[in-house]
Amino acid sequence: MSSRSILVVDNDTVIREYLATFLAARGHAVECLGSGDEAIERLASGFSPLMILLDIVPPDKDGIEVLSNFKSIDPSIPIITLSRIGQIKTVVEAMKIGASGYLTKPFEEEALELEIDNVLEKQRLKEEVKTLKQQLAYIEQGNILTSNPQMLRIIDIARHVAGTDVPVLILGESGVGKEVVASFIHEQSNRSDGPFVKVNCAALPHELLEAELFGYERGAVTSAIRDKTGKFEQADKGTMLLDEIGELSPYLQTRLLQVLQDSEISRLGSKRPVKINVRVLATTNKKLKEAVLKGEFRNDLYFRLNVIKFELPPLRERREDIPLLCNHFLEKYRDRYQSPVRQIPKELMELFLRYDWPGNVRQLENVVKRYLILPDADIISELKTANTEAVAVIPTRTVSLKEVSGHAAEVAEKEVVLRVLEDTGWNRKEAARRLMISYKALRNKLKKWQLVRQRPEVVRALGKSA
Structure with a gap:
């Protein structure tokens, strides 16, 4: 029996047989049951029919109660109630509970066919709206724009773990939006009123990065004429994002491990520990597991950071996001650059969808900016050349x-x-x-x-x- 059959629930054998014949003649798979209890048991076993035709006044069980049971098992299944003349009150109650339609016995074949078509059309429109909402999913708090199922799943998990204080490791190629996801986690957390402090671990030499992270006492380093508060102290009661964590030197990896273990830091030139309350998020485009195996990254630090891990897919693996992102960047930058461009031309959009975007979302954003500023530039030829250059013979x-x-x-x-x-x-x-x-x-x-x-x-x- 097809899982998308129409289920007929009616104690009258003649009605059941008539409906089975009528529906089968119109191409529907049909399953018939003679009691409400049987139908409840059938649905509870995991059966999910396309629709249910339910006799609202069966002799064995109250029809309203049966309908309520159906809705509690699976509220998405559309139900048409079958009633007799004079049962208006029962029909109204059934509609309040969630019935999709009703027919009064005896009914004409045309009326039955029309009601079924109407209910199925409503159901189709509901599914279409649901799909469109997913495709236009826009999480404003983190400025995340996506319709990709994998990204939507990541966002959903990120929202759930945001309320915890465990470290989160965010992996992915350059430009995929790791910092955006980190910001989203902070905004969704209990620390959203606190500071969100970002440090790029690849942007500074080892000695300067240590001073930047931990701060220093006056005289601890050259030109230190006054005390300096480090980024960890600045992030107290908030969130610290360590961007490009894979670039940390072995010494700083050790210091970071101590911070995660003890929730305290010591400024350079000071022996007095300072207690901090900071949640650590880390991002990298490195394959940290391989770095651990090569001895380039501490195994214990990796496991400290890897409590929750997200691997963001590159843009070439979520091409359905490209039109959404293009429209977003157009709206974001059009007024800033006083551009006359109102939409991406069809030929250019088709090329965007085929291009592999090695720089991911960041590269797409830059290309859209450039098109807004220089709409006459031959971006199409440039991208075509870039896409074929790697395989040119x-x-x-x-x-x-x-x-x-x-x-x-x-x-x-x-x-x-x-x-x-x-x-x-x-x-x-x-x-x-x-x-x-x-x-x-x-x-x-x-x-x-x-x-x-x-x-x-x-x-x-x-x-x-x-």
Whole structure:
């Protein structure tokens, strides 16, 4: 029996047989039961019919009670009640409880068919509205815009764990929105009235990062002419976000582990511990498990942070979000840049949906900004070239495997360099440090590839006139 059958519940054998024949002739699978108790038991076993036709006045059990039981088992199943003349009060009560429609015996075939069609149409519209709401899901508190089932599931879990004080580890490629999810967790937590302090662990050298996190006493470091409160103290009774946690030095990993264990810190130059009440969230685009196996990241710290873990999918794995994000960025930046653009052209949107977005949401946001400022720029050609460059075949009569592999390696190297430059805001010295090459080597590569930071013509013009 199909799980989407129409269930007929009526003690009258003639009515049951008539309805079974009538519904089967119109292409419906049908299951018939003669009592309310049987029907309740059937639904309780997990059976989920497309619809129920229920005799509202069966002899064995009160019909209203049966209807209430149905609704408590599965409130989403539409129910049409079958009543006799003079039972208006019972019908009204049934509609209040949640019946989707009713028919009075005896009824015409046309009336039965019309009522069934109406109820199924209402049910279809309800499901459609539910789907549209999911597709337009917008969690304003965290500025998260998504219709992707995996992301919606992550948001749902994040909302549930927000009220706890356990650490949360958020993994994902650069630009996927790790900081946005962290902010959402803070806003949904009991600490939302407290500070939300962010520290990029990759942005500062080891010594400066330690001073930034823990603070220092006067005279503890060069040029320390007064006491400085560290980020952990600033985050007291709030949330601390440690961005790019995988970049922490072994020494700072040890200090962070002590903070998580003891809920206290010591400023540089001080032996007096300071108690803190801080929830720690951490993000990274590194594969921390592999870093642990290589001895680059402390195993005990990893398990301290990994109480709750989210792995955010890259934009290429949730392409259904691209139109939503594009519209959001258009609305967000159109007035700021005084742009005449009102929507993304169809051809450009189709390309956006095919493009792999190595820089993820951040890259999409930057491309939309650029289109708003320079709508005549040939973004389509640029993205088409970028999408095919990695698989471009070298056009030679005799193909050299060494030449092909060298070309592919250079394309991959160029993509990595661009991504790191974007992550560092085109800070070339910092990019060179992260790439573990000399600053001179990076400059030579940029010169070879003729790569310069793209700046809108409008901004350059303003700079010249200033």
